[in-house]
Amino acid sequence: MSLHPVVAAVTRRIRERSAASRATYLRHVEAARQAGTTRAQISCTNLAHAFAASPADDKQALRAARWPNLAIVSAYNDMLSAHQPLARFPEIIKDAARKAGAVAQFAGGVPAMCDGVTQGQPGMELSLFSRDVIAMSTAIALSHNVFDGVLCLGVCDKIVPGLLIGALQFGHLPTVFVPAGPMTSGMANNEKSRIRQLYTEGKVSREQLLEAEMQSYHGPGTCTFYGTANSNQMLMEVMGLHLPGAAFVNPNTPLRDALTRAAAQRAVRITRQGGEYTPIAEVIDERAIVNGIVGLLATGGSTNHTIHLVAIARAAGIVIDWSDFDRLSDIVPLLARIYPNGSADVNQFHQAGGMGFLMRELLGEGLLHADVKTVDGPGLWRYTREPFLYGGELHWRPAAACSMAPQILADAERPFSADGGLKLLTGNLGRAVIKTSAVKPEHRIVEAKALVFDDQEDVLAAFKRGELHRDFIAVVRYQGPRANGMPELHKLTPALGVLQDQGFKVALVTDGRMSGASGKVPAAIHVTPECLNGGPLAKIRSGDVIRLDATAGTLEAHVDADEWLQREVIVPSMEHNHHGMGRELFASARAMASGAEQGGIIFNAAMSAAA
Structure with missing residues (x-):
């Protein structure tokens, strides 16, 4: 299918607008690639520090510099239901890496606040800034320069954009994003919304409201409505940074664990030592950014990404603005009805055909760039498959030929709306x-x-x-x-x-x-x-x-x-x-922040110089 002319035109305008800043970014990436990791050249003291606490076999592999070393950067914490499952991931990744001929080290943790907890509270005023703190924390984790690839573990609102902005500053390193998946379905979203309104009107008690909320948010995994967290997961898939079909598999299941192992193994293969070198700077280009916008529009995703995608793009030397979203919205059909755009949750979306079906429909209409690089290999058609276990082994098969629930997931010929909303x-x-x-x-x-x-x-x-x-x-x-x-x-x-x-x-x-x-x-x-x-x-x-x-x-x-x-x-x-809940510490962030259409970036001067 040929590329839709509007998609082609928007991409061309973005490429022209970004020519100088993208060239500067790629020049910096190439310089870092040529320099390589310093594991084989740094002083013995530096090197000994880098693996002093590693198991004996890992220490020998790192000492000999014969195996690639993968950095694990994680947003794990106990309070966020979406991130609590990540506690198990490092050991799964380390074991899978060893079996693939690599070492994986936990390189750093990044902060992860929950907008669901801070909503309407003073702490919410740190939420947007936390994205850039996460980006800087990711940079610190990778600054030791002893890594050949990266695995980013994160899910929620500012966390995935922050991890991605940080990883893009190490554009020469292959980077795979590893999600945790949504919690199982609880109280229906429409019922939850109804009870919230009744409480606002004084018709139900606080205890009744709390009981409803606890039935909605009841276990490990991402909240099941289609807010920013699940929009993040869609984006990582449509931009080629997940393994195909990884976004919406529930946590603590055999399939989720198999996908986590496979992400580590794939990260090994796309390092320079693995033979399929795929640095993140080559995955995230103008085409991938446009694909992200199209995916957002086709699913009715979070408005927060009119800020985050701008900031992500700028981190890769690419300049986009809201006119690009608006022009694409005119021609991208709405193919998903997930709460709040409908009554279904992301588990029902996934069961209806999910990302594989959605991406096949968009590719078939020429609305996505197919000729991109991804962490799974060349070409976006790879993402029209879904993972499954057979005999305990992970395999992929073509996504469903038709939607299993047309009221939730539509085909491109019968969209819910002709535009992206x-x-x-x-x-x-x-x-x-x-x-x-x-x-x-x-x-x-x-x-x-x-x-x-x-x-x-x-x-x-x-x-x-x-x-x-x-x-x-x-x-x-x-x-x-x-x-x-x-x-x-x-x-x-x-x-x-x-x-x-x-x-x-x-x-x-x-x-x-x-x-x-x-x-x-x-x-x-x-x-x-x-x-x-x-x-x-x-x-x-x-x-x-x-x-x-x-x-x-x-x-x-x-x-x-x-x-x-x-x-x-x-x-x-x-x-x-400006005072209380740590807001005193963010005075410089408030002073430096760019406008919303410029990404709300607190390191605005540096990003503007690059862009």
Whole structure:
């Protein structure tokens, strides 16, 4: 199948836009490749430190420099259900590496915070910045320069993007991402959402709400809704960094363990010593980035990736912006209905045919670049297969010929929507994105008076006082990276959802983020420039009429032009956002952060120089 002309055109524009920065990045990668690891050249003291605690056989192999050495970089911790299964992975990987003629060392751990725990709490203001801390932690883990390949163990929201940004700074090293898989299905997502709204209305107790949440989040593995964590897993597969079909296999199962062993063995084979050298810089190129955007759109994935994919691309010297997402969204059909875009969870998506079926449909329509390098070998058609065990051995077979559940996973001829459900909004309030795939058509245009808030808690307080039973657009300002770290405002979803269900026309406009599980309420998010950086959203006053039109792609304040020019911007005190829960330590991150459309990067100067 020939490549779709729009996909080809967008890729060409990205390549042209990125020519200088990509060339600089590849020049640095080549210099590192030529230098190689220093294991055979560094001083005996340095080398002895590198394997002092290794088992005797591993020590001999590293001393002789005859086997490749794999770095394990892991986001394991006990608190995150998605990462708790990773505790077992290093020993599985080390054993598999030895059997494949390699050594694997645990090179470093990276922090892993849970947005589900910090949602609506002060700690959420560290969430976006944690991505770049993870990137820097990955760099520290690999900085010893004694490794020939990397295995990145991570799943959730900022963790996979952070690991990938860090790994791309070592672009000469082959890198395989190793997921843990989703938890088994618990309470249905629609029922969970219903109980949340009932609690918001005061109709169920906190104990009843907690019981429902515990039935939803009940065991090891990733949360089963299609938020940022599971969008990450889709991306790693469609960008060729997982083994085929690895994304959504449940943890602590024979198949999951077999895939983990196979990832280690494959990492050995793609090192320079293994004969199929595939550095990550050759896997992540302009085509892979476009494939990632297409996969995001086709599945109705997390809006957070309109930030993360930008940052990932820049780490590889590639420059993308929201116009690229918007142009591709026009021609990429929505093929998945996973909560919040439907009632199903990722386990049901996987059972319906999953990533293998999805990627075959997209490749068949020319919507993905097939001619890419992957950690599994050349060509993306390899990812139209699914793994299975036969006689205790891991094998792959073609994905299902047709969807096992057409109401969850559609074929390209009968999509749920002709477009990808992600729109760029522009107008006199700046640039923003909106996820329309979960928003009913009758809610995609809202024109109403603004109610202005500078804190999400103020919105909830007004709701509890009964002041929001009307048509309105909630403007929540000073929520950008430089103001307070750009927290997600998912805590607002139940209250706004209640009002919408009661028949009111409501919407949200903010320079902050919503959850990766952004739902049924229309939300113009990531408004850029942010208010603290001179963004026009800071000029809005309560009572101003705003029109949010997701069909036309506009976000406009209907204010007299002369009055608009004369309005002064009053910046509220942000002092309460800068202290407590460790936020004091992130003052420099807030000062350095780029805008949302530039990736919200805290090492912005260095990335801008590279890009």
